[in-house]
Amino acid sequence: MDRHIVLIGMMGAGKTAVGGELARRLGARFIDSDNEIESAAAMTIAEIFARDGEEFFRMRESEVLRRLLAAPPSVISTGGGAWLRGENRDLIRRNGLSVWLNVELETLWNRVRMRSTRPLLKTADPKGTLTQMLESRRPHYSTAELVFDVRGGDSIDQTASRLLTQIRATHPECLGVK
Ligand SMILES: Nc1ncnc2c1ncn2[C@@H]1O[C@H](COP(=O)(O)OP(=O)(O)O)[C@@H](O)[C@H]1O
Numbered sequence: 360m361d362r363h364i365v366l367i368g369m370m371g372a373g374k375t376a377v378g379g380e381l382a383r384r385l386g387a388r389f390i391d392s393d394n395e396i397e398s399a400a401a402m403t404i405a406e407i408f409a410r411d412g413e414e415f416f417r418m419r420e421s422e423v424l425r426r427l428l429a430a431p432p433s434v435i436s437t438g439g440g441a442w443l444r445g446e447n448r449d450l451i452r453r454n455g456l457s458v459w460l461n462v463e464l465e466t467l468w469n470r471v472r473m474r475s476t477r478p479l480l481k482t483a484d485p486k487g488t489l490t491q492m493l494e495s496r497r498p499h500y501s502t503a504e505l506v507f508d509v510r511g512g513d514s515i516d517q518t519a520s521r522l523l524t525q526i527r528a529t530h531p532e533c534l535g536v537k
C-alpha cells in the first residue's frame with residue numbers, strides 16, 4: 360500500500376468491522392483509533408468519557424491519529440467523531456484516502472441499539488440523538504475523498520469485498536498500483 364486507507368462515518372457504520380476485513384484482504388496492518396486510545400489509557404471509551412469528559416477524549420483521539428498517520432500505510436478505522444475536527448480532517452487528507460461508509464439511519468440504529476459502549480447515545484432518546492447526529496454530521500462526512508454507499512443487507516465480508524473493488528477502480532494508487 361502507498362497511502363493509508365482511513366474509514367470514517369457514523370457509529371455503527373461498520374468502520375471497525377469492515378476495516379479489519381479490508382486489511383486482511385490487503386495483507387495490510389489494521390488499526391482502530393478507539394482501540395489505541397483504550398489500550399493506552401487502560402480504560403474503555405465509556406470510562407474515559409465518564410471520568411475525563413469528551414474534550415479529553417478528543418485530544419487523545421487527535422494525538423493517536425497524528426501518530427498513526429505518520430507511520431507506514433495501514434487501514435485505519437476512526438471513531439465516528441474524528442472527522443468533525445478540522446485538524447484531523449487535514450491530517451487524514453494529507454496522508455491517506457478518506458472513505459465515508461455511508462449507511463442509512465435504520466441500519467445504524469439496529470446495530471447500535473443493543474450496545475451500551477457508546478457514551479454519546481446515553482440519552483433519554485438515543486434514536487433521536489442518533490438521528491440528529493447523522494443530520495448534523497452528514498455534510499462533513501460527505502466531503503470524504505471516497506463516498507461508499509453500504510448496501511443494506513450486505514454482510515461485513517460482502518461490504519469489504521465491494522469496497523476493495525471500488526478502491527481498485529477509483530484509487531489504485533493507494534494500493535501501490537500506478
Ligand atoms: N455490513 C455489516 N453487516 C452486518 N453487521 C455489521 C456490518 N457492519 C458492522 N456490523 C456490525 O454492527 C456493529 C457495529 O459495527 P462497528 O464495526 O463496531 O461500527 P463502527 O466502528 O463504525 O461504530 C458490530 O456488531 C458489527 O459486527
Ligand SMILES: O=C(O)C1=C[C@@H](OP(=O)(O)O)[C@@H](O)[C@H](O)C1
Nearest residue numbers: 369370371393438439440477478
Ligand atoms: O461518533 C462518535 O462521536 C464516537 C464514536 C465511537 O466510535 P465508533 O464510531 O467506532 O462507534 C467512539 O469514538 C466514541 O464513542 C465517540
Ligand SMILES: [Mg+2]
Nearest residue numbers: 374375393438
Ligand atoms: Mg468502531
